[in-house]
Amino acid sequence: MLIGLNAPKHFVKNLSIHNNERTHLMNKPMPSLIGHRGLPDLAPENTKSSVVTAAKHGIRWVEIDVTMAGDGSLVIMHDPDLRLFGQAETRLVDIGKSELSSIDAGSWFDSNFTGEPLLFLPELLDLVIGHNLGLNLEIKINPDIDMSLQVKAVYQCLSDFHITAENLLISSFDMAALVELRKLDQNIQIGALAQKIPDQTPSELAFIAPVSIHCDQEHLTQEQAAQLKEQYPLYCYTVNSAEKFAQLLSWGVSGIFCDRAHAEDMIAVLTHSSN
Ligand code: G3P
Numbered sequence: 001m002l003i004g005l006n007a008p009k010h011f012v013k014n015l016s017i018h019n020n021e022r023t024h025l026m027n028k029p030m031p032s033l034i035g036h037r038g039l040p041d042l043a044p045e046n047t048k049s050s051v052v053t054a055a056k057h058g059i060r061w062v063e064i065d066v067t068m069a070g071d072g073s074l075v076i077m078h079d080p081d082l083r084l085f086g087q088a089e090t091r092l093v094d095i096g097k098s099e100l101s102s103i104d105a106g107s108w109f110d111s112n113f114t115g116e117p118l119l120f121l122p123e124l125l126d127l128v129i130g131h132n133l134g135l136n137l138e139i140k141i142n143p144d145i146d147m148s149l150q151v152k153a154v155y156q157c158l159s160d161f162h163i164t165a166e167n168l169l170i171s172s173f174d175m176a177a178l179v180e181l182r183k184l185d186q187n188i189q190i191g192a193l194a195q196k197i198p199d200q201t202p203s204e205l206a207f208i209a210p211v212s213i214h215c216d217q218e219h220l221t222q223e224q225a226a227q228l229k230e231q232y233p234l235y236c237y238t239v240n241s242a243e244k245f246a247q248l249l250s251w252g253v254s255g256i257f258c259d260r261a262h263a264e265d266m267i268a269v270l271t272h273s274s275n
């Protein structure tokens with residue numbers, strides 16, 4: 001059984017209880033081409049340069065990872081350690097903002113980005129608001145830190161910024177974290193993220209009431225896409241080939257997370273697609 005196949009009645013009932021305003025169940029909450037970690041084809045992932053470069057290339061939405069360090073700082077990073085910077089043995093739980101602020105987050109990518117600092121969540125939110133970007137914030141729950149603490153901290157930070165509700169969508173692989181988030185906010189847009197579409201509908205899904213489902217394109221079958229698209233807008237990561245993008249759109253997939261969302265061949269797929 002695919003996600004939602006045995007849940008639509010509960011799902012809709014749940015929506016009517018928890019979110020009377022969210023009537024756009026089948027509307028696409030994000031465009032078809034989303035910058036994965038910004039624009040990491042041209043700038044180091046999840047940095048200011050990556051976000052700004054995406055905006056300069058006309059990308060409308062970016063997907064960005066956030067996680068927590070040992071002092072509670074919300075840092076824009078994919079991993080719970082410093083493996084990206086050649087220090088895999090250093091875990092975020094053991095360091096804080098001062099150590100993170102001294103990291104060179106750019107030279108591993110290209111010497112032109114030497115000295116690029118790591119971003120923290122408030123800076124990211126300033127950036128996306130300033131560039132009028134849509135943001136899919138993916139909460140990477142740090143396994144070394146209490147999950148609920150992380151969700152609450154992210155939500156508190158989001159609450160401090162005036163980001164347009166339609167320009168924000170929160171996702172996570174951690175379903176329990178999404179449940180926590182839904183308890184905190186009945187209206188915030190949530191995307192349920194899974195590597196593989198599970199055979200059984202996750203029991204938490206009706207409560208989470210996601211506006212979209214996100215999954216790894218490598219594991220998605222045409223049959224799954226055909227069934228899912230009837231219930232949820234579906235987004236796939238990480239798609240970097242125009243051929244795959246066109247195929248997924250033809251399957252009814254609503255959009256993709258792409259490392260090269262500025263590329264002409266990717267954009268051309270959209271102009272030839274009716275999706
Ligand atoms: O949110 C989509 C995608 O980014 C999830 O995988 O590992 O690239 O963060 P990952």
Ligand code: MG
Pocket residue numbers: 063064065138
């Ligand atoms: Mg991500």
